[in-house]
Amino acid sequence: MIHVGLTHFLVVSAILFSLGIYAIVTRKNAIMVLMGVELILNSANINFVAFSKFGNLGLGGQLIALFIIILAAAEAAVALAIVLNIYKTFTNVNIDEIDNLKE
Amino acid sequence: MSLYDIIFYLFAAITILSGFIVVTSKNIVYSAFSLLFTFFGVAGIYVLLGADFIAIVQILVYVGGILILLLFGVMLTNKITNVDIRTGTIHVLPGAVAVGVLMGLLLSAMVWTEWKTQPSETPVTTTVTLGRLLITDYILIFELLGILLLIALIGAASIARREQE
Numbered sequence: 001m002i003h004v005g006l007t008h009f010l011v012v013s014a015i016l017f018s019l020g021i022y023a024i025v026t027r028k029n030a031i032m033v034l035m036g037v038e039l040i041l042n043s044a045n046i047n048f049v050a051f052s053k054f055g056n057l058g059l060g061g062q063l064i065a066l067f068i069i070i071l072a073a074a075e076a077a078v079a080l081a082i083v084l085n086i087y088k089t090f091t092n093v094n095i096d097e098i099d100n101l102k103e
Numbered sequence: 104m105s106l107y108d109i110i111f112y113l114f115a116a117i118t119i120l121s122g123f124i125v126v127t128s129k130n131i132v133y134s135a136f137s138l139l140f141t142f143f144g145v146a147g148i149y150v151l152l153g154a155d156f157i158a159i160v161q162i163l164v165y166v167g168g169i170l171i172l173l174l175f176g177v178m179l180t181n182k183i184t185n186v187d188i189r190t191g192t193i194h195v196l197p198g199a200v201a202v203g204v205l206m207g208l209l210l211s212a213m214v215w216t217e218w219k220t221q222p223s224e225t226p227v228t229t230t231v232t233l234g235r236l237l238i239t240d241y242i243l244i245f246e247l248l249g250i251l252l253l254i255a256l257i258g259a260a261s262i263a264r265r266e267q268e
Contacts, residue, residue: 004111006220010213012115012148016122016141018206023126025198028191031176035125035138038169042145045161049154054220059232062154063241066233069157069164070248074255076169080176081263087180096193 009050016043030083030093034076041072111151118144131181135174142166156229 016039023036045065052061087093121140128134142165149158237245 003105004108006218007214008111008115009148009152011210012118014206014209014213015119016145017209018202019119019122019126021205022198022202025202026192026195027126028193029131031173031180032131032134034173034176035134038138038165038173039122039125039141042142042165045157046145046148046152049149049152049157053152053154054218054222056221059227059229059236062157062229063233063236065149065154065157066160067244067248069160070252073164073168074252076172077259078255078262080172081259083176084179084263093180094191 006050006054009046013043013046013050016040016046028094028096030086030095031080033095034079034083037079038072038076041068044068107151111148114144114147114151117141118148131177132174135170135177138173139166139170142170153227154229156233 020036020039020043023039024033027033027036045068048061048065048068051057052059052065055061083093086098090098118141121137121144124137125134125141128137142161146158146161149155149161
């Protein structure tokens, strides 16, 4: 076991990113897709904070991570409002069945 | 192997295992609760990176806000009485292959790159420094985000409210 460095944090972040992409690609439920987006935002945040520590560039990276968390909160609120409206209109939230624009 | 390494591997294992359960579990409520452990694991990783303030914000906003919002979404959009809480999957095999290739590329890029690291030796007081940066260098982004959050929340409330007949 080598000493934990920048690469370890980047590897964790890459795995989390891939899991988020997998959730977005394969799940039908719109809320599961939202969970995938949250995983991806978290992995990006790990990258920002890790480079902020190991690059010795001050705390700019941590501040950007803070801004991403705020954006994620706004995004989750709006997306869930849209999902609730979709449920009211179609009585389900499976994103492969909601294709009215295709006709 | 120092204590720092052991704690890192512990938090990394919590994060990745619970993240794996999030994307593979058939029951969406299990996924949501597993996401809780992922967020806690990521908060632990932030602490290990010397970002204590970000870690607390992560727990407050993600666990206290976004996760509760997601659970509300699950409860409001599933017929609980009909026990129709399982969610389907599509394109599992091509999705898994594509994501596997992507993960391999990312991991090889990150492991083989010679990162020039220069960790700062002296620990900084994060909260004071972040607060100073927020009202000096990043003041424009800070104000814009405040306006954006207000607009997003008003918009979400007006989208989600029931129509008056």
